Amino acid sequence: MSALDDARDRFLALHASFAASRQSEPGWLARLRADALDAFREQGLPHTRLEEWRHTNVTPLAKVPLALATSPARAVARDDLEHHAFPVFACSVYVFVNGRFAPDLSAAQRLNCGTTVESLSELLRTDPERLAPRLGRDVELKRHPFAALATAFLDDGACVRVPRGAGAEQPIHLVFVSAAGADGEPLLSHPRVLIETAAGSRLTLIQDHVAVGTSPGFSNCVTEVEVGADAQVDLVLVQREPDYRFHVSNLAVTQERDSRFAAHTFCFGGAIVRNDVGVRLLGEGAECRLDGLFVAGGRQLVDNHTFVDHAVPRCTSRETYKGIVGGQARGVFRGRILVRPDAQKTSAQQSNANLLLGVGAEVDTKPQLEILADDVKCSHGSSVGQLDPDAFFYLRSRGLSEEVARDLLTRGFAQEILRALPQPALSDALDDALQQRLRLAHAGGLA
Amino acid sequence: MADALLELRDVHATAGDAPILRGVDLVIRPGEVHAVMGPNGSGKSTLANALAGRPSVRVTRGEILYDGRDLTALSPEERAREGIFLAFQYPVEIPGVANLYFLKAALNAVRKHRGQPELDAMEFLQLARRKMKLVEMDEKLMQRSVNEGFSGGEKKRNEVLQMAILEPRLAVLDETDSGLDIDALRIVAGGVNALRGPQRAMLVITHYQRLLDYVEPDFVHVLAGGRIARSGGKELARELEEKGYGWIEASAR
Numbered sequence: 001m002s003a004l005d006d007a008r009d010r011f012l013a014l015h016a017s018f019a020a021s022r023q024s025e026p027g028w029l030a031r032l033r034a035d036a037l038d039a040f041r042e043q044g045l046p047h048t049r050l051e052e053w054r055h056t057n058v059t060p061l062a063k064v065p066l067a068l069a070t071s072p073a074r075a076v077a078r079d080d081l082e083h084h085a086f087p088v089f090a091c092s093v094y095v096f097v098n099g100r101f102a103p104d105l106s107a108a109q110r111l112n113c114g115t116t117v118e119s120l121s122e123l124l125r126t127d128p129e130r131l132a133p134r135l136g137r138d139v140e141l142k143r144h145p146f147a148a149l150a151t152a153f154l155d156d157g158a159c160v161r162v163p164r165g166a167g168a169e170q171p172i173h174l175v176f177v178s179a180a181g182a183d184g185e186p187l188l189s190h191p192r193v194l195i196e197t198a199a200g201s202r203l204t205l206i207q208d209h210v211a212v213g214t215s216p217g218f219s220n221c222v223t224e225v226e227v228g229a230d231a232q233v234d235l236v237l238v239q240r241e242p243d244y245r246f247h248v249s250n251l252a253v254t255q256e257r258d259s260r261f262a263a264h265t266f267c268f269g270g271a272i273v274r275n276d277v278g279v280r281l282l283g284e285g286a287e288c289r290l291d292g293l294f295v296a297g298g299r300q301l302v303d304n305h306t307f308v309d310h311a312v313p314r315c316t317s318r319e320t321y322k323g324i325v326g327g328q329a330r331g332v333f334r335g336r337i338l339v340r341p342d343a344q345k346t347s348a349q350q351s352n353a354n355l356l357l358g359v360g361a362e363v364d365t366k367p368q369l370e371i372l373a374d375d376v377k378c379s380h381g382s383s384v385g386q387l388d389p390d391a392f393f394y395l396r397s398r399g400l401s402e403e404v405a406r407d408l409l410t411r412g413f414a415q416e417i418l419r420a421l422p423q424p425a426l427s428d429a430l431d432d433a434l435q436q437r438l439r440l441a442h443a444g445g446l447a
Numbered sequence: 448m449a450d451a452l453l454e455l456r457d458v459h460a461t462a463g464d465a466p467i468l469r470g471v472d473l474v475i476r477p478g479e480v481h482a483v484m485g486p487n488g489s490g491k492s493t494l495a496n497a498l499a500g501r502p503s504v505r506v507t508r509g510e511i512l513y514d515g516r517d518l519t520a521l522s523p524e525e526r527a528r529e530g531i532f533l534a535f536q537y538p539v540e541i542p543g544v545a546n547l548y549f550l551k552a553a554l555n556a557v558r559k560h561r562g563q564p565e566l567d568a569m570e571f572l573q574l575a576r577r578k579m580k581l582v583e584m585d586e587k588l589m590q591r592s593v594n595e596g597f598s599g600g601e602k603k604r605n606e607v608l609q610m611a612i613l614e615p616r617l618a619v620l621d622e623t624d625s626g627l628d629i630d631a632l633r634i635v636a637g638g639v640n641a642l643r644g645p646q647r648a649m650l651v652i653t654h655y656q657r658l659l660d661y662v663e664p665d666f667v668h669v670l671a672g673g674r675i676a677r678s679g680g681k682e683l684a685r686e687l688e689e690k691g692y693g694w695i696e697a698s699a700r
Contacts, residue, residue, distance in 0.1 A: 397526075
């Protein structure tokens with residue numbers, strides 16, 4: 001039996017005991033779980049013969065003896081989170097430990113105009129029918145085995161709702177902390193976020209993933225976002241888990257008429273990281289921007305898959321992903337854009353640029369454009385290169401050491417992504433996080 | 448007479464794999480301004496880059512002594528910290544690195560080496576503002592990425608600004624006049640002249656005599672075929688302007 005089959009069976013066994021405690025759930029939720037479990041059982045853990053997983057072998061993840069993070073997690077203290085804080089902005093912070101809301105660690109401020117952040121498990125207890133039509137709706141269970149697994153284990157997470165015309169001035173900061181079980185037992189957890197923004201509303205949300213402790217573990221995340229007509233959502237996804245953890249995320253977005261959505265994905269850690277972003281442009285005049293920046297060193301593998309579905313006319317998508325890859329690390333980018341037959345006047349741009357800092361580093365990049373309409377503007381480009389030797393010499397000729405010059409150029413490469421963040425304070429905070437990551441990577445052999 | 452700040456003895460150098468310099472001898476003392484002229488391909492830029500330590504230029508024979516020490520043993524950043532400055536013929540654009548930030552980092556690297564305290568952001572800004580006046584530099588350019596989207600003249604002014612801030616002991620100007628209109632040339636030359644001083648030496652590399660109308664050299668050398676074919680006073684520049692390089696190239700063969 002292969003490690004992948006073995007892991008599938010172990011996950012199914014974990015689910016059997018999990019499901020035993022879920023007898024009294026509403027019918028729709030039981031059906032969603034059952035469908036998700038079926039989808040996972042059929043697909044199992046993906047193998048590299050699948051086109052979508054060709055470059056990403058999850059066998060190392062399959063070999064970790066994971067237990068399900070069910071019981072209220074091992075105590076994570078406020079002090080544990082201190083050095084993960086973004087110090088620069090005062091905003092409402094909601095902390096989740098292994099996917100479960102931890103009110104004691106959170107620092108919620110009053111949000112404007114009826115915006116709410118609630119625990120999913122709490123809502124499922126008090127008002128399940130409100131979630132019934134929405135939860136799990138946009139996740140393609142049959143295409144994404146990990147998202148199917150996460151949905152089968154659906155338990156807690158964040159539900160963020162912004163009512164019609166409302167908008168919080170300050171960003172909302174969701175911190176997902178992963179921690180091992182007693183005695184460092186590696187755990188499987190399923191951070192989940194559901195975001196609903198009504199017509200004309202505004203939201204900036206940071207979804208931040210960190211870990212405490214030194215044990216491996218697996219965070220399997222699903223985020224669903226519904227962007228209402230004329231609404232504007234900026235989602236900042238930060239993955240800062242250490243290099244011995246595994247992280248898979250699925251972001252599923254739908255956009256209504258004239259809405260604007262931006263996802264800024266920052267990926268700084270993890271042994272194997274796979275992010276799937278899917279945006280469906282369902283209303284005319286919708287605009288989406290997908291930005292991504294990742295740093296991979298050592299033997300890390302970071303895989304970003306994006307899919308933008310232009311389903312209706314006159315929508316715009318802009319996609320810029322940048323990778324900084326050193327050591328023996330590997331980066332994967334695959335950007336799929338589908339322009340359906342009716343989606344005339346589509347404007348779609350995609351670019352993927354990669355900076356290789358080590359001779360053993362590798363990047364696989366592949367755009368995939370399927371254009372079925374004729375009156376469209378679509379472009380894509382990708383590049384894989386090294387630091388510009390002329391620029392390197394220029395900086396050194398002014399007295400900067402090789403290390404400083406390399407860092408400056410590397411950070412310069414990333415600025416386009418950092419500066420596109422919705423607030424300067426956020427740009428600075430992520431720039432700091434990037435510098436921290438680069439220092440760590442140099443120590444561990446980025447070059 | 449003061450000790451030489453820079454001394455080249457029979458310097459041979461390759462750029463890429465091509466032999467370019469074929470035995471250059473040159474002595475520069477503090478306070479002196481030397482001009483090196485010569486036709487295209489004579490080795491002017493290779494000479495400048497050999498002094499700054501560009502990795503693609505390799506000294507294969509002879510020696511370069513700076514302040515009595517073997518210069519070729521130093522990395523580019525060590526040379527810069529020891530007071531060598533190269534104003535690039537083609538200043539490099541560096542996207543995403545703010546000019547002000549870069550200049551502050553460079554100055555502090557040099558100051559640290561000299562045992563001087565580093566400047567904080569406020570102190571540096573005050574210094575930079577003073578120096579910007581020297582080259583009539585728009586402050587907006589300081590917030591932009593290094594040289595990105597700068598005009599040719601702005602790039603060259605940025606080079607002179609860097610020189611003014613870093614206060615080198617030996618400034619090497621590699622065709623700083625090329626591509627400048629007359630106004631920009633006057634500004635750049637004004638900046639260079641303001642930096643002349645008894646402790647500072649300059650090596651001004653140029654194809655044309657017109658820069659030397661503004662920056663008056665003490666010595667003029669003509670580089671031809673990788674060697675200094677002729678040296679003289681400033682009148683040599685004028686002679687070259689009238690006669691061209693042909694007569695020197697012919698006699699150098």
